[in-house]
Amino acid sequence: MSKKQILLNAFQMNCVGHIQHGLWTHPQDRSIFFNDLDYWTSLARTLERYLFDGIFIADIFGYYDVYKGNVDITLKESVQLPTNDPWTLVSGMAAVTNNLGLGITATIRAENPYAFARRVSSLDHLTKGRLGWNIVTGYSDSGARGLGYGELEKHDERYDRADEFMEVVYKLWEGSWADDAVVVDRTRRVYARPDRVRAIEHNGAYYKSNAIHGSSPSPQRTPLLFQAGASDRGRAFAGKHAEAAFISAPTIERARELSRKIRKAAIDAGRKADDVKVFAGLAVVVAATQKVAREKFDEYLKYANPEANLTHFSASVGIDFSKFDLDAPIDYGVSNYIQTSSEYAAERRFTVRDLLREKALSSHYHVIVGDAAQAASEIERWIDEGELDGVNLSRVVVPGSWEDFGQLVIPELQNRGRFKTAYGEGTLRHKVFGYDRLQDNHPAARYRFA
Amino acid sequence: MSKKQILLNAFQMNCVGHIQHGLWTHPQDRSIFFNDLDYWTSLARTLERYLFDGIFIADIFGYYDVYKGNVDITLKESVQLPTNDPWTLVSGMAAVTNNLGLGITATIRAENPYAFARRVSSLDHLTKGRLGWNIVTGYSDSGARGLGYGELEKHDERYDRADEFMEVVYKLWEGSWADDAVVVDRTRRVYARPDRVRAIEHNGAYYKSNAIHGSSPSPQRTPLLFQAGASDRGRAFAGKHAEAAFISAPTIERARELSRKIRKAAIDAGRKADDVKVFAGLAVVVAATQKVAREKFDEYLKYANPEANLTHFSASVGIDFSKFDLDAPIDYGVSNYIQTSSEYAAERRFTVRDLLREKALSSHYHVIVGDAAQAASEIERWIDEGELDGVNLSRVVVPGSWEDFGQLVIPELQNRGRFKTAYGEGTLRHKVFGYDRLQDNHPAARYRFA
Numbered sequence: 001m002s003k004k005q006i007l008l009n010a011f012q013m014n015c016v017g018h019i020q021h022g023l024w025t026h027p028q029d030r031s032i033f034f035n036d037l038d039y040w041t042s043l044a045r046t047l048e049r050y051l052f053d054g055i056f057i058a059d060i061f062g063y064y065d066v067y068k069g070n071v072d073i074t075l076k077e078s079v080q081l082p083t084n085d086p087w088t089l090v091s092g093m094a095a096v097t098n099n100l101g102l103g104i105t106a107t108i109r110a111e112n113p114y115a116f117a118r119r120v121s122s123l124d125h126l127t128k129g130r131l132g133w134n135i136v137t138g139y140s141d142s143g144a145r146g147l148g149y150g151e152l153e154k155h156d157e158r159y160d161r162a163d164e165f166m167e168v169v170y171k172l173w174e175g176s177w178a179d180d181a182v183v184v185d186r187t188r189r190v191y192a193r194p195d196r197v198r199a200i201e202h203n204g205a206y207y208k209s210n211a212i213h214g215s216s217p218s219p220q221r222t223p224l225l226f227q228a229g230a231s232d233r234g235r236a237f238a239g240k241h242a243e244a245a246f247i248s249a250p251t252i253e254r255a256r257e258l259s260r261k262i263r264k265a266a267i268d269a270g271r272k273a274d275d276v277k278v279f280a281g282l283a284v285v286v287a288a289t290q291k292v293a294r295e296k297f298d299e300y301l302k303y304a305n306p307e308a309n310l311t312h313f314s315a316s317v318g319i320d321f322s323k324f325d326l327d328a329p330i331d332y333g334v335s336n337y338i339q340t341s342s343e344y345a346a347e348r349r350f351t352v353r354d355l356l357r358e359k360a361l362s363s364h365y366h367v368i369v370g371d372a373a374q375a376a377s378e379i380e381r382w383i384d385e386g387e388l389d390g391v392n393l394s395r396v397v398v399p400g401s402w403e404d405f406g407q408l409v410i411p412e413l414q415n416r417g418r419f420k421t422a423y424g425e426g427t428l429r430h431k432v433f434g435y436d437r438l439q440d441n442h443p444a445a446r447y448r449f450a
Numbered sequence: 451m452s453k454k455q456i457l458l459n460a461f462q463m464n465c466v467g468h469i470q471h472g473l474w475t476h477p478q479d480r481s482i483f484f485n486d487l488d489y490w491t492s493l494a495r496t497l498e499r500y501l502f503d504g505i506f507i508a509d510i511f512g513y514y515d516v517y518k519g520n521v522d523i524t525l526k527e528s529v530q531l532p533t534n535d536p537w538t539l540v541s542g543m544a545a546v547t548n549n550l551g552l553g554i555t556a557t558i559r560a561e562n563p564y565a566f567a568r569r570v571s572s573l574d575h576l577t578k579g580r581l582g583w584n585i586v587t588g589y590s591d592s593g594a595r596g597l598g599y600g601e602l603e604k605h606d607e608r609y610d611r612a613d614e615f616m617e618v619v620y621k622l623w624e625g626s627w628a629d630d631a632v633v634v635d636r637t638r639r640v641y642a643r644p645d646r647v648r649a650i651e652h653n654g655a656y657y658k659s660n661a662i663h664g665s666s667p668s669p670q671r672t673p674l675l676f677q678a679g680a681s682d683r684g685r686a687f688a689g690k691h692a693e694a695a696f697i698s699a700p701t702i703e704r705a706r707e708l709s710r711k712i713r714k715a716a717i718d719a720g721r722k723a724d725d726v727k728v729f730a731g732l733a734v735v736v737a738a739t740q741k742v743a744r745e746k747f748d749e750y751l752k753y754a755n756p757e758a759n760l761t762h763f764s765a766s767v768g769i770d771f772s773k774f775d776l777d778a779p780i781d782y783g784v785s786n787y788i789q790t791s792s793e794y795a796a797e798r799r800f801t802v803r804d805l806l807r808e809k810a811l812s813s814h815y816h817v818i819v820g821d822a823a824q825a826a827s828e829i830e831r832w833i834d835e836g837e838l839d840g841v842n843l844s845r846v847v848v849p850g851s852w853e854d855f856g857q858l859v860i861p862e863l864q865n866r867g868r869f870k871t872a873y874g875e876g877t878l879r880h881k882v883f884g885y886d887r888l889q890d891n892h893p894a895a896r897y898r899f900a
């Protein structure tokens with residue numbers, strides 16, 4: 001049996017501090033240039049040179065104001081504030097690449113589905129089918145205040161709304177224009193055939209839309225769908241809609257458990273276990289030797305800011321850790337999130353001091369440190385024992401972490417037959433799954449133009 | 451007194467047929483490639499080579515379904531259907547240019563102001579301050595149905611909403627982050643100063659937003675503001691907000707009348723007459739000699755489709771002209787729009803046959819036909835006698851019409867001292883007005899961070 005090919009995304013955000021906080025102060029880190037288009041086009045070229053399958057760009061509306069009840073550390077360390085719109089980057093990066101997938105996060109609560117569907121189709125056209133969409137329902141109270149909804153909806157209601165939003169955009173992407181609608185016949189003067197185009201009809205609980213989709217069918221129609229829901233309701237949503245699920249797991253065991261749950265959710269939704277590619281977030285610090293890699297890690301630690309990581313983590317779990325005594329045990333039971341993300345949580349009580357130590361470099365992902373062979377072996381182990389398909393590789397310093405990985409780890413994975421040596425053909429979906437359009441077992445299929 | 455420099459935008463739309471309908475069937479017209487990024491990057495390079503001040507991209511939600519009560523001609527001749535999202539083009543065009551202004555239309559009814567403000571700031575950063583926004587309230591019933599609002603709001607209420615939308619985005623762009631908020635001090639570990647960033651407060655009739663703006667101050671903060679409102683209420687809005695107004699006038703006399711009205715509206719709003727640059731839409735068919743230009747025009751006419759122009763015009767004025775006898779006089783009094791846009795309307799009754807003849811090439815703009823000297827003289831006359839600042843140059847064939855203009859008319863205007871020979875410095879606003887940020891007499895100024 002041939003070994004499973006490992007899928008690889010660079011995990012990025014249109015901001016300074018993304019996951020490994022404080023590293024913007026490192027002399028080699030270029031994240032402070034995120035406002036510049038050159039930073040993004042240069043990065044896109046680099047990732048394509050190393051054959052990354054895609055760049056996956058997170059996003060958030062709102063900001064981290066739980067820790068100490070303010071945004072002081074958030075702003076001083078630029079913990080995802082400011083964060084610019086990731087959709088604005090797509091055509092710029094597409095202009096300098098040919099194969100790199102462009103997976104972009106959009107928050108349903110911020111979008112009108114008719115306008116959003118057109119934006120996505122436009123970009124799928126411009127990228128010749130390289131677009132992915134990471135579906136987010138939105139979880140920040142400050143984001144809800146900014147977007148004007150006051151209080152966040154209850155968790156499950158957010159997913160009900162998201163399910164309906166998907167229905168609207170599926171109707172627009174899959175059902176408004178037939179495949180043979182656009183004929184571009186100059187002699188007969190027929191750009192598109194009126195009998196092959198129709199207005200969608202949607203009058204639901206959250207959304208109304210009754211019109212022809214503004215864009216003609218793009219290469220993928222529906223973009224490649226990513227999702228990262230961690231709750232049971234979120235996983236049910238992912239099982240129904242997602243073609244790629246992104247998980248956050250501190251251990252391989254936890255990754256395997258989450259991967260199995262997601263694949264079960266897909267099966268429960270009438271799809272196949274491998275219709276969803278599962279990606280884990282990882283960081284890798286790699287160098288020519290194990291010793292140099294460890295030195296590099298220790299050097300990074302000097303620039304990291306555990307309090308900034310704790311600021312991010314406090315908002316993620318909704319607990320202001322500044323109120324705890326450094327050595328007092330925390331009742332982690334209050335947050336399901338902590339139980340799922342912390343090695344400490346599964347076995348024992350932990351303290352803020354534990355958290356600060358654990359989160360010295362990152363509040364979220366496992367960090368692999370080693371030479372190329374070690375890093376490759378560890379990644380293989382995550383993929384195989386974790387029952388994963390790919391890695392969302394977060395950055396410690398940018399673009400250094402991805403450069404190091406491309407120069408050292410990718411050739412090693414290629415030698416082991418675990419990583420492609422050239423891009424596949426066609427659209428992003430074709431590269432990942434071997435077909436351009438969603439299959440019949442996907443819920444979008446029922447809205448196709450008959 | 452030195453002669454007034456003429457400002458010049460290419461007037462474009464992310465679709466096939468924009469103003470001169472039917473020309474997509476011309477063998478040299480490339481508008482059918484509008485789905486491709488290359489079409490746009492190539493066009494942006496061309497426009498910058500000829501020193502166009504900007505590309506101004508129109509947009510619409512919805513489509514033209516008034517003529518015969520259907521979209522048959524609209525689809526067959528691709529009369530602005532499909533139309534893709536123009537915002538998706540910005541970073542792609544910015545990646546291959548350094549000076550070209552990028553003026554993009556957004557419809558207020560389709561946008562959440564908090565999300566929109568961030569998108570605009572992100573693009574103003576990426577383009578280093580080359581962004582313009584053409585403010586549109588939305589006028590299509592089909593667009594309203596697509597966006598889920600059912601019936602359009604009454605005309606004046608749309609502008610009330612738009613005024614409040616502007617208030618929200620001004621607060622975000624001008625008032626959330628102080629100029630000295632972002633310090634990027636790696637040694638002291640201060641990316642931004644918390645005391646120089648604040649949440650805006652807005653709780654109005656149409657919008658609520660109470661949060662910190664997601665983006666730090668971009669080069670222009672508020673993008674250069676375009677507006678094209680033709681009603682009294684629309685002009686009052688333009689007089690208050692716009693830095694560039696775009697008018698549609700069939701004659702120089704009408705252009706002058708509209709220009710004076712807009713400048714009066716600016717003065718009424720406490721601004722100066724020349725705080726608003728007035729652009730007229732024009733098309734130019736130019737060639738080496740007058741004779742060849744006329745032949746070129748006649749050749750274009752063979753590909754033009756008057757019925758497609760009438761389809762566009764029917765929707766613009768809300769009258770289904772297919773119901774009229776070809777030679778029966780039309781009571782043009784039903785539509786103020788016809789009075790303002792048709793040479794026929796001012797003086798006498800007209801028929802559908804008149805309309806078809808008048809609109810053989812275009813339903814909207816005056817077409818200048820001649821050699822370089824004639825075209826330059828005619829443009830000078832429009833600018834000087836029409837009391838205008840610039841031209842939005844629509845295309846008959848794309849990119850041929852702009853290429854012809856760049857090769858023949860621009861050198862002639864340069865020889866006459868009416869067109870720059872190099873780009874000015876800095877942001878789009880700096881190039882047009884000599885300053886980067888809105889001045890104190892603009893309503894946005896009152897929301898500045900104190």
